[in-house]
Amino acid sequence: MIRMRELRKDFTVRVKAGRLRRTKRTVSAVDGIDLTIEPGEMVGYIGPNGAGKSTTLKMLTGVLAPSSGEVSVFGLTPVPQRTRLALRIGVVFGQRSQLWWDLPLGESFRLLRHIYRVPPAEHETRLRRCRDLLDLDEFLDTPVRQLSLGQRMRGELTAALLHGPRVLFLDEPTIGLDVVSKQAVRSFLAELGASGDVTLVLTTHDLADIERLCDRLVVIDHGRVVHDGSIEALHARYGSRRSLVVDLDEPLPPDFALPGATVTGSAADGHRVTFALDGTSAGTAVAGLVAVASVRDLSVVEPDIEDVVARLYQAG
Amino acid sequence: MGELRAYAALAGGKWRSMLSYRASFAAELLSNVGATVLDVVTVFVLFRATAQIGGFTLAEAILMTGLTAFGFVLADMTVGNIDDLKRYVRTGQLDTMLTRPLPVLPQLVFTDLPLRKLLRLGFGATIYGIALAVNDVDWTVARVLLAAVVPVGAALFFGAIFVLTASFAFWWVESGEIGNGFTYGGRDFTSYPITVYSNWFRDLFAYTLGFGFVAYQPALALLGRTDPLGLPAWAGYVSPLVALPAVAIATAVWRTGIRHYRSTGS
Amino acid sequence: MWSGFRRYATYRQATIAGSFTNIVFGFLRCYVLLAVAAGAVGNRPGGYDVEQLATYVWVGQGLLAVTGIWGWTELADRIRTGDIASDLLRPVPPVVSYLAADLGRALHGTLTRFLGPVLVGLLFFPLASPHRWQTFPLFVLSVGLAVLGSFGCRFLVNATAYWLQDARGPQMLWTLGSGVLAGLYFPLRLLPEWLTVTLWVATPLPGLLQTPLDVLVERDSPALQAGLVALQAIWAVLLLWLASVVQRRAERKLVVQGG
Structure with a gap:
């Protein structure tokens, strides 16, 4: 369902060389990744800062174009077929909001229904489910700017799921959250994954996310996959x-x-x-x-x- | 149809966001109309010291100012907030827009539709109307058509300039105010008879960049005056067409910019 | 103050972009005013000759970044986000520390943004050179007072956020009014005299731009010039005093209501 072959992303950075001169240098953020993800998998994507996690996610979601190699999601090529792909995937960037800052949370959901052209009945069913599982009701009428980070993240998750995506990409979904909110987000995602109709791909710094949620762990470093398998396999391989x-x-x-x-x-x-x-x-x-x-x-x-x-x- | 509803929803979201800051919204409405009022007042103040500027009377100059104000605000109302592209690039909000099932440019436009400029639009249209009335125009069918088309042409032209200058941000995030030199600077340029500028400056802004065809040439055609700078009379009638290449260039640059952004992730 | 200077020094690209825009507007305003002069009685609109007008425009464009009348929202932003609380914990009163930072900004503006427009003006237009020995020191003093006055005004506009939560409205009105009433769009002398005098005495705004420029182009007699600078000084002191009063009030309000 998700396929990456020889996927690369190079960035040109300007490096200061002396007082005024700057030289260009090419850095490979993603350096040849081959990966296939099947429907229903829950894949955790980890790596140190700058390893290429977010870059990969951006190439999967159509935000960034690969420098070379192939990527396909549902058989679509993300960048040229971006708008079609957008209807079928859900995206949560932990540091960015897709909610309307000044409007009540519920209002954002209503706007997203129009943007994704979701039939009202479907919208209602999905929203109901999220409201129950994520306890949204107490702050549905609160403007987003007044929500706590944990509440906002619960809103972001809902926003990403309202159009019924078959795959959910999450970039650092638990970053900055307090312990209770982290638990709430994790158990929601665990339940979502267990139901089997949504494929989860998440990047994280928090290994507890992985242990709790993911049956498959992809470790990436310097733009390359250094481990791909279960957590047990990782332990076995590294003799822990x-x-x-x-x-x-x-x-x-x-x-x-x-x-x-x-x-x-x-x-x-x-x-x-x-x-x-x-x-x-x-x-x-x-x-x-x-x-x-x-x-x-x-x-x-x-x-x-x-x-x-x-x-x-x-x-x- | 579905897309139109989506844009309507985006605009509605902006509207309701506004209403949560009613007092600020009122102040913004006022100060926006105030800015255009001041542009017009400035022309009156300058004419206190002289009967003619660049060979044109107050009434004639006001026609150019009104035309510019109307067309500019029309563009500013629709795509003016694209200035904010810099902020969207810097904060990464552009990424969020790229994950939605809509093209980016209309998303940007409707997400931040500057409704606070509504009053200003009304004022610009009024000045244009008054200027047409006080100028004793010798109305012909061609002139009526021209008078109707010119503000649209001006709006398209300024809109193209807004998109073009905002696109700088794809290559140069810190481009800061540089775009203002062309958008607001262009507006100031076309607010006065272009006879006031020196040759090289006029060649650059009026003829190379095309600002001379926004208000000055059409105003001459409406007034039935011959161009002291030597362009033929028909130039005024075809000048709204300058918007077409401008829009084409702006679209191409915008597309290249988006492609550049996606290949560099600025 | 040095930290304020260093902070602005990192925005080199913004400096280039800003200078470019200042220069474009310099050309636009200068050509229009010279066209006005061409049709005015004795070619002296508002009592300025052509060289004085050109100097007025170009030095004015250079001074914009020095007095910095626009675009400062830091205080209002910190009030809105609540970060202001940490300013209150510092040993220096907020008015003083913000003023120090603003002087750093003004110094940076002087070194980087002032000369560009002035040089371009010099290259393309005949500019007036001062004849009196005291003009230059008086101009420097007047610019300094304009910086203080500009800071006082902006501090007060920002401080409305203590009571309004959202200072965007006052800020927009300030941006709108300050440009024209400081003499940026046209020299205020083109207005009817009663209005000019009223603006000068009743508002600090002409002191933010018009006064230093009039001093530099020697628009008035030496005595009147000294008087205008004295008026600027009175306004500067008054504004800074008001700023500190408002700040103390606001702090009391914050302490009582807990923000």
């Missing part, structure tokens, strides 16, 4: 492991070994030991431990995706 932390009554004997796990840390004179699990399950490891030692307390620590991604960027 779950770990088991146990508190013991007595330190373990020095020759103790647990199959499928290695000791990575020891604290409180050996009363707290950390194992990294390489292949064995937490259950098997715990069973092996209680057989030889008295375990007072234990916890299983999930690998930190931020660490993995940080390592990924450093490698790239």
